Amino acid sequence: MHPEGVRSALESFVAASPGPQRAGLRVLLAIGRRPRGAALLSRMPALAQVARSLLAMERYDQPALASALGFDAEQTAGRGRALRHAEGRP
C-alpha cells in the first residue's frame, strides 16, 4: 500500500509532511534512531518528544507487535471491508 520506493509507513507519513517540516523530520528521525543521537536529543526536550513519538508510532505499527497487544489491523480492516461489501456500502 506504500508508494513505490517508500520503505515504510513512517516514510510515507514523512513524505506527506509539508515541505519545511519534511527535511527536519528526516534529520530528526535519523538522529533519534541512533543511541548517541537519542542522547543528544535529550538536551532538546521538544525535538526529543517529536522523535520519540514518531519512532514509537512506527514501532507499535508493526503487525506482530500490535497483534501481541491485542490489535490486528489487517483483521480490523478486513472485517470492515467484508461487512461493507456485504451490505453494499460505499
Next chain:
Amino acid sequence: MTRSLHCDVCVVGAGAGGAVLAAELAEGGARVVLLEQGPYHDADRFSARVPEMLADLYRDAGQTITLGNPPIVMPLGSGLGGTTLVNSGTCFRTPDSVLATWREQFDLQIDERELDRCFARVEEAISVGEVDARLAGRNAAVARRGAERLGWSHGYLRRNAKGCVGSGVCAFGCPTSAKQHTGITYVPRAREAGAEVITGATVQRIALRGGRFSHVEATTADGGGALEVHAEHVVLAAGTVHTPGLLAGSGLGLSCGQLGRNLSVHPATAVFALMDERVDMGHGVPQSFYVDEFADEGIMFEGIAGPPSYAAMSLPLSGERHAQAMERYPYLAQFGLMVSDSSRGSVHTLAGATAGRLPGVAGRALSRIGKAPIGQAPLIRYDLDDADLTRFRTGLRRLQELFEAAGAREVYLPLPEGVAPERAGRGDLRLMAFHPLGTARAHARAGEGVVDGDLALHGVEGVHVADGSVVPSSLGVNPQLTIMALATRLAFHLLGADVPGAGSGSGAGAGSGSEHVVEIHCPS
C-alpha cells in the same frame, strides 16, 4: 488550455459545509459544480494502520501546526468529506447559550425554529444517534465508573454512524463505512442530483465583474490544466484555515479588518491511566462517552482511544517507562480534555498579504510568490491565554480524579515528570487543536464581520461562505452539526425555499423578511 464550466452555484470544498450545500442545492434544482482540492478515498484502501492513514487522509499528514506558545498540532482531513472523514463522528447541536451569544454580540438574528429544522434534516441525512452502550468500549466504561462515583454529569455521545461494529479507528478511515461522513452521504446525493464533482481542483482566485461574482479560477490535478467555473454564486467552504487565504488572495473580505482573525479552536489534551482490568482501548467506539460536569467552566471531557501505534505516539512517557506501559497496553485507558477557548488566533497567507497591497515591482514579485504553493500555505498564529491555561490546569487535575475514582493503578498526565497540573506552564502542555472556527466570522455589521447573518460576503454580490470560518464564537462542543445546519440553511436561502420540516412555511423560512435572499433561477 482553459476548460470552462457554467452552472448556477460553484461550491468550493466538500467537507461539512460544502458537501451539504452541493447536495441540497442540486436536489433543489440548481446546477452545481463542487470543487474539492483533495482526492476521493476508496474505503477498500483503509488499512487501520495509523501512520499510513495519517499520510493518506490528512492534510499535510496531520502535521498542520500553529505558531505560538505552545505550538499546537491541528489535524485536518483532506478529500471528499473533509475533516468529517477523519473526525470521531461526535454530533452536538449548537448550545442555546451560544445562539444567545451570537444574537447579543454579533447581532445575528437566526430563526431558531428554522435552525431546528436544519438540524433535524442533517441528523436524518447522516444517521445521528446515541452510541449503543455495547459498542462504547471498555475505555468508556472506565470513565463512566469514575464519573458515577464522583457524581459528575455524563452520558453517551450522539454520533453519525450506521452499522458501526466498533472498529476503533474512526480517525484513521472507517473500514466499515459506518461513519456517515459527507463524502459518502451528501456527495453521492449531490452527484445523483446532477452536480459535477471535481476532485484535485485547487482554486486560485475568485473573480469579480462589476462588483459581483463572475467565476472561479482553478487548476486541476493530473494534467487537467486550468479550469474556470462561471456561475451566479460561489460558496466558499474550504475550511476555517484555508478560506481566509482564498478570499484574501482574491482581494475579498479585507475591508472589515476581520478576515483571518478571531480564530477559535478547541485546544485539547489527553490523560492515560493504567487499570487493573483489561480495557483494550483499540476496540469499541473511541469517542463514545462524555463528562460535561464542568462544561460551564469551558472544560469538557470526551473519550479518545486508538490502536497501539496511536497510543505509543501520545503516551506521555519515555524510555523504559514508556516501554513498560506499552507492554500493558491492553490495560491502558485514555480520556480527552477539550477546552472551550477564550484565546484567539489568526490565519495568514503570503497570498493574502500581497493581494493588491504593494505597488510596483516589489508588489508583482511578492504577488508571484503569493500564487506559488508556499505562498498559499496558511500560517496559523495561536497563543494560549491565561484563562485557557487555567482551564487546562484545572481540567487535568479533575481528569486525574476521574481515573482515580475509577480505580486507576497509575495515571499518566501529559506533563513533564514532576510538574503538577497547578504549576504547569504553557510550554509543559502537549496539545492538539480541533474544531477551528471564526476566521471569516459572521456579524450583521459590515465593519465587524466578513459575512452577514445569511453568510453572504459583506459588500460583494454572489459570494457566500459556509464552513467553520463563519462561526463567530467557540461552541464548547464539536462543531460539525452546526456547520452542516448552517449550510443547509444557506442552501434553502439560496433556493428561496423554506427548510422542510415541522413548522415550515410559517414565514420563518429563508425567503421571508431577509434582505439577503437570493433566489437561484433554476432551469425548468
